[in-house]
Amino acid sequence: MKVVVLGAGVSGHTAAAFLKKKLGNKHEVVVVSPSKYYQWVPSNIWVGIGKMKVEQVRFDLNRVYHRWGIVFKQALVKAIFPEGDVGTSKGFVEIEYTCEENKGSREKVSYDFLVNATGPKLNFEATPGLGPGKNTLSVCTCDHAAHTWEELEKCIIRLKEGKRQRFLIGTGHPTATCQGAAFEYALNLAFLLRHKKLDHLAEITWITNEYELGDFGMAGAFIKRGGYYTSTKIFAESILSEYNIKWIKRAGVNKVEPGLVSYETLDGAYNTIEFDFAMLLPAFSGHGLKAYNKTGEDITAKVFAPNGFMYVDGDYVQKPFEEWNMKDWPQHYQSPTYKNIYAAGIAFAPPHSISKPMKSSNGTAIFPSPPRTGMPSGVIGKVVAENITDIIRKGVSVPRHTASMGRMGAACIISVGYGMTRGLGATMTVSPIVPDWEKYPDWGRDIHATVGEVGLAGHWIKLFLHYMFIHKAKGYPFWWLIPE
Amino acid sequence: MEQNMKVRGYKDEYYPPIPTRGTRFWRTNFMYQIYKFFRLNYKIMRIVVKGHS
Numbered sequence A: 001m002k003v004v005v006l007g008a009g010v011s012g013h014t015a016a017a018f019l020k021k022k023l024g025n026k027h028e029v030v031v032v033s034p035s036k037y038y039q040w041v042p043s044n045i046w047v048g049i050g051k052m053k054v055e056q057v058r059f060d061l062n063r064v065y066h067r068w069g070i071v072f073k074q075a076l077v078k079a080i081f082p083e084g085d086v087g088t089s090k091g092f093v094e095i096e097y098t099c100e101e102n103k104g105s106r107e108k109v110s111y112d113f114l115v116n117a118t119g120p121k122l123n124f125e126a127t128p129g130l131g132p133g134k135n136t137l138s139v140c141t142c143d144h145a146a147h148t149w150e151e152l153e154k155c156i157i158r159l160k161e162g163k164r165q166r167f168l169i170g171t172g173h174p175t176a177t178c179q180g181a182a183f184e185y186a187l188n189l190a191f192l193l194r195h196k197k198l199d200h201l202a203e204i205t206w207i208t209n210e211y212e213l214g215d216f217g218m219a220g221a222f223i224k225r226g227g228y229y230t231s232t233k234i235f236a237e238s239i240l241s242e243y244n245i246k247w248i249k250r251a252g253v254n255k256v257e258p259g260l261v262s263y264e265t266l267d268g269a270y271n272t273i274e275f276d277f278a279m280l281l282p283a284f285s286g287h288g289l290k291a292y293n294k295t296g297e298d299i300t301a302k303v304f305a306p307n308g309f310m311y312v313d314g315d316y317v318q319k320p321f322e323e324w325n326m327k328d329w330p331q332h333y334q335s336p337t338y339k340n341i342y343a344a345g346i347a348f349a350p351p352h353s354i355s356k357p358m359k360s361s362n363g364t365a366i367f368p369s370p371p372r373t374g375m376p377s378g379v380i381g382k383v384v385a386e387n388i389t390d391i392i393r394k395g396v397s398v399p400r401h402t403a404s405m406g407r408m409g410a411a412c413i414i415s416v417g418y419g420m421t422r423g424l425g426a427t428m429t430v431s432p433i434v435p436d437w438e439k440y441p442d443w444g445r446d447i448h449a450t451v452g453e454v455g456l457a458g459h460w461i462k463l464f465l466h467y468m469f470i471h472k473a474k475g476y477p478f479w480w481l482i483p484e
Numbered sequence B: 001m002e003q004n005m006k007v008r009g010y011k012d013e014y015y016p017p018i019p020t021r022g023t024r025f026w027r028t029n030f031m032y033q034i035y036k037f038f039r040l041n042y043k044i045m046r047i048v049v050k051g052h053s
């Protein structure tokens, strides 16, 4: 049997590693990804703040895949033909090579099972003027983060010359997500400037599409703190206040010009804010992959949702917020149309958001899309690999392993500073990610598993996770014992 | 930016709780943080393991 994994990010790499480990040499595992590098995305924050070099957060996949016996094709997948074409009835993907040797050449790669783990497209185009090469910066890839650090260094020089600098950090689209990453960058920036004793000249503003701070695209959470059940709004506001960061909430950024961001707020007002340095996260979408049936007819709309993410076993029937249920969320990540296709990590289409959809009085949707952090992405990759292995080796017809966002938890560790003694980490854990109001009628989540703490320990955990996950991704001894 | 609470008054950043000296001390106390490190790791591992089957 042949399993083809599209994407070598957190989810695809995890899926490929477990597939090969469990299937052995009798079966073939092929990975298709446009870059020869694996990057540990969460540590890009440290690259963007000048505390790590790009080489520390990425490594060459060729060596690892060669050792494991996985076939690696450095290419972009362009289209999926789940039923084959006139010449073959076996499903295949059409890929285009990106490596120097055969750049631009195309190939058809057949499969018995397909795992789409292509993650998000960073949709900078959705906001005019947003993104690297235009008017703002990003930390979404290690190259973006390295460029961001170069620009930050220039600001630091200007601060040292006594010039005031305005920093704007947050979400660059009315429905962008991944607030945790931008929040972490804002705090690291504040920590760095305070450490350099330049903070009196810096004005840092956090701009977000959240209804309240601490929503993080998962409708916020409650934590036990100081004898109270406290909303993460208080937790997030407290941290920003402590670091002298101002905030603008309920804001949908709609345009960026040099030094000027335009945004609309939920109350319908149109505003602008000036900046010298802006790191704003884009909206995410699918990669615009196409799907065709045997006769060459375009069936993209059957396989992919309008946002480009792949339909899986979720409940996609549109219903009001009040009727949402954790059962709407997928468990096996299997395509309902083609049972040998799975979508892992960010590549699957969520049935709806987790935060309540909000519209401004002008009709603009301003609320965060659902976040899909590294932990669930890794777990989904592993569960998909286990289910495919069961089908191939044991002949089971229904996938047994499940990983619903309504059962899985997430840990968001916002680490500030660098080193063993200098730094602080704000650790937030929630379980489950999607509130389950039937099981937990009071708080929607297991209040004993939900944590919000600030301290050096969180910072150590983040450092520890960096080395541990790179160890795991490189397939060093006992890698499979390290949880996702 | 304004560090002074009087200047911050009537702005959003005036109202959230700010850690006391004691809280800041415990956040960086080595022994206490070692305990927290293991406790938080345990909590994280539990939710990873419990979340899928």
Ligand SMILES: Cc1cc2nc3c(=O)[nH]c(=O)nc-3n(C[C@H](O)[C@H](O)[C@H](O)COP(=O)(O)OP(=O)(O)OC[C@H]3O[C@@H](n4cnc5c(N)ncnc54)[C@H](O)[C@@H]3O)c2cc1C
Pocket (backbone or CB within 6 Å): A006, A007, A008, A009, A010, A011, A012, A032, A033, A034, A035, A041, A042, A043, A044, A045, A075, A076, A077, A078, A117, A118, A119, A120, A139, A140, A141, A178, A181, A287, A344, A345, A346, A347, A372, A373, A374, A375, A377, A411, A412, A413
């Ligand atoms: C700055 C930042 C900080 C973060 N911090 C944290 C954190 O602290 N904790 C946490 O849990 N999560 C964090 N996240 C989120 C985490 O990084 C993501 O959840 C995770 O990377 C998603 O994994 P994935 O495999 O679905 O997608 P990705 O990691 O994006 O991988 C997608 C892969 O698909 C490849 N690909 C793309 N297009 C194609 C194509 N057409 N054909 C073939 N391959 C393709 C890409 O090159 C890539 O290899 C952070 C994210 C960012 C941006």
